[in-house]
Amino acid sequence: MSQVKSKIVECEDPKDGSGELIVVIPPEVLAELGLGVGDRLSLEMLDGKIVLKPVCDTKPRI
Known part of the structure; x- marks a missing residue:
């Protein structure tokens, strides 16, 4: 099982x-x-927190 890690970061308004x-x-x-x-x-709201997870791309990059 993978270990969950958290980090608090700031969000910026692009204005x-x-x-x-x-x-x-x-x-x-x-x-x-x-x-x-x-x-x-991917972005998901979970218990009032934003959770980001890598998305595996099935298309090869050129």
């Missing part, structure tokens, strides 16, 4: 009127999870 948020994930967290810029994440 473009979109209503979206930018979630800044620290480089050490990306490295620990084996993620990089452009990787896809």
Whole structure:
């Protein structure tokens, strides 16, 4: 079974009127999870917290 880890990060408002948020994930967290810029994440609300999980892409990147 995989171990669940948590990290509190700040969200930023892009100030473009979109209503979206930018979630800044620290480089050490990306490295620990084996993620990089452009990787896809799912977003879920769980007990009042935002939970991000990697999405496995079945299409090869070109």
